[in-house]
Amino acid sequence: MARRSEETDLQIALKACRGAFLSAAFFSMFINLLMLVPPLYMLQVYDRVITSRSQETLLMLTLVVLFLFIVMGGLEFIRSRILVRVGNRLDMQVNQRLYSAMFKKSVAMPGKASAQPLNDLSSLRQFLTGNGLFAFFDAPWIPVYLGVLFLFHPWFGYFALAAGVVLFLLALLNEKSTKDLLAEANSEHVQSQDLANSNLRNAEVLHAMGMLPGIMGRWAAKHHEYLVHQSHASDRAGTLTNLSKTLRLLFQSMILGLGAYLVLEGSLTPGMMIAGSIIMGRALAPIDQMIGGWKGFVGARTAHGRLNDLLSLVPAEPQRMPLPAPSGRLALESVSAAPPGERFVTLRGIDMTIGKGEHIGIVGPSAAGKSSLARVILGIWPAQVGHVRLDGAEIGQWSREALGPYLGYLPQDIELFDGTISENIARFGEVDPEKVVRAARKAGVHEMILRQPNGYDTYLSGGGGALSCGQRQRIGLARALYGDPVLIVLDEPNANLDDAGEHALAECMQRLKDDGTTVFVISHRPAILKRVDRILVLKEGQISLFASPEEIAAQTGHPVRGIASANPAAGQKLASIRPRARGKTATAPASEEPKP
């Protein structure tokens, strides 16, 4: 089905719920008509039963009223069940799309990562299923009540109309005077929540260095701003809510007085006088409820706006034709890239062609752009200029879900997630025990996992729980190897490893070589760099040298150690041989097969 491009999935889901909203509105019609039962019953009792002194009439009327009340209760019950289901349906329809949009936004704008969209979806759902919405369903029936009052007596009608206009103006004033304050309070609340969450994630370091007062002060300042705006808005809304409630009661008393006057005049019965007062109260109730529930409405409206913004900012991934499984050939063609959301480039004019099964070491001083290059190779950061091609296909042509199993990534800051070790290694997909053990063995971590309290079923919480950094890194390596990917990027894989770990890593690299897996390894340690086919030296975001370890040693007179540590002397020497080295070795042989 064709979709209007400006419609977000939330709007489409809300449209799909239109039928359910219409049936809730339909039930509201009967509920509102039945709301006339109590005043009309009172009218009959006063004007008919008491004057005729007929017990049969009273009994009949009471039975009818009893029946109508049961019907009304049933309708209310059904209406609220419909709305609860609408809310759940809406949530189910958009929550996964929303989760992935939130996730993709965090990848594209790491500084703006926030779980707020899920809170927004909750507040929208709660509004749609709560009492706040009923006022909106009941409001269209105000004219019916007014009509009945006009039937009783025109003065009654005019009086209720005027009272309604006054309360409506108060509702407008409420919206106008609280809208901006509530929006500001809302955004400050989101910011202070995000700040608190990020502080909690880094609790250990904050605690160790006694940084709590300073960091709490920053949170408290944000929270204070939120409180100030929120209480200003609540003060204003509270004043208007109370005023509206008081006026409604006053109007109800006044209409009773007006009724009494009309009774004395002889143009109204006492029953009509009392019923009129009740009906007017009923007519004004939705306006009163709207003013009272305005904060919830504004919250839901803001949440709805934010959700739509997010969903249009991160459109759903189009269906892509599946591509054949890649073999691991990679080409970067004049690639320049910048961190997402930033203007400055951290990689410039990167050109390289890597054959299947080649092992490339990436070295360079701090902030040279090594991790940036890793991200570009994996398609996490898009190339601003140039192309990144995996087996000839632009990396962005792949759907992420289809490409993911062919890639392995061990980031510098290894994060494991809440779940068992096996689930973590299996990347939270279906756990295939054979594949899990194979990956663990390849990473040389099988024995270590078996020594854990519950082996592969050991539950890791809080990003790794009781595991040491080195253990986490090695399980992270097994995760990167799960499913035998064709291209693996290891960012400082030996940063936390002891000798045994380093030895296991060397064996792992050899197995990957035997399997024909293309590997990029970023490291400062010479041991691992001796085994790679070529070493790429990055300097200020550019390739400064790209050659085999032997060529580098021959040309610079420095062993690999010199490059790995990227000391200034070696750097100068490397720079001096750059043209020859690049011209000769920056691309793989034409066949793009691995070097022997």
Ligand SMILES: Nc1ncnc2c1ncn2[C@@H]1O[C@H](COP(=O)(O)OP(=O)(O)OP(=O)(O)O)[C@@H](O)[C@H]1O
């Ligand atoms: N997410 C980001 N947002 C903004 N700037 C970034 C981001 N990631 C990296 N940079 C910047 O890009 C440049 C290269 O960083 P990168 O992490 O790629 O260097 P590196 O060579 O891996 O350094 P190191 O060896 O210290 O890990 C740095 O100036 C860094 O400040």
